[in-house]
Amino acid sequence: MYPNNPDVEENALLSDLMKGNKEAFTVLYNKYSARLYTNIRRLVKCDETSKEILQDLFLKIWEAREQIDPSRSFKSYLFKIAENLVYDHFRKAARDKKLGDYLISSSALFYSHSEETVIYDESLHFIRKAIDLLPPARKQIYTLCKMEGKSYEEIASLLRISTSTVSDHMVKANRAIKKYLQLHADLVISFLLVSIL
Numbered sequence: 001m002y003p004n005n006p007d008v009e010e011n012a013l014l015s016d017l018m019k020g021n022k023e024a025f026t027v028l029y030n031k032y033s034a035r036l037y038t039n040i041r042r043l044v045k046c047d048e049t050s051k052e053i054l055q056d057l058f059l060k061i062w063e064a065r066e067q068i069d070p071s072r073s074f075k076s077y078l079f080k081i082a083e084n085l086v087y088d089h090f091r092k093a094a095r096d097k098k099l100g101d102y103l104i105s106s107s108a109l110f111y112s113h114s115e116e117t118v119i120y121d122e123s124l125h126f127i128r129k130a131i132d133l134l135p136p137a138r139k140q141i142y143t144l145c146k147m148e149g150k151s152y153e154e155i156a157s158l159l160r161i162s163t164s165t166v167s168d169h170m171v172k173a174n175r176a177i178k179k180y181l182q183l184h185a186d187l188v189i190s191f192l193l194v195s196i197l
Contacts, residue, residue: 013027013028014068014070015070017068018070025062028074033058036078037050037051039079044089053082053085056085060081061081127177130177130180131173131177133176134173134177137169138176139173141155141166142177152167
């Protein structure tokens with residue numbers, strides 16, 4: 001049993017955890033796992049991957065329990081480990097050429113909901129830069145589609161071009177943006193982690 005005072009309780013839990021107390025570990029897991037999972041899930045967009053990262057995180061906590069410093073914020077310690085694990089996940093994804101796909105699919109969200117997701121203007125720099133580097137016509141079509149949510153048919157009618165032309169521009173725009181983001185993957189990931197975790 002642990003006292004009701006949250007500060008005293010956590011210090012007691014950490015002290016017992018360092019001694020290998022599994023009950024203390026379980027209490028701490030129950031206290032933090034839901035919030036950690038929610039934050040990880042918001043970023044990686046996959047239930048299974050989020051569960052694996054969360055499991056790895058608490059495995060690391062258990063294995064390194066003797067090195068825990070009770071005088072420092074355990075919550076910050078957990079989120080720092082989560083940040084590192086998610087960063088590692090995206091580094092692997094980038095090597096597998098999956099990161100660009102994820103970032104492109106999320107670019108509209110970054111533009112239209114930046115305040116809601118608490119992503120600062122700096123974190124949009126790379127996406128804006130990639131889009132700005134597109135040829136003018138391609139940039140216009142990409143913006144109409146991804147940022148304004150218009151369909152290919154609406155864009156074709158508005159610009160008086162065929163839907164196949166719109167599709168061709170979108171394929172080439174996505175390819176160019178993906179390549180640019182992959183070239184700057186490390187910095188993009190860092191901004192995403194700071195913004196979401």
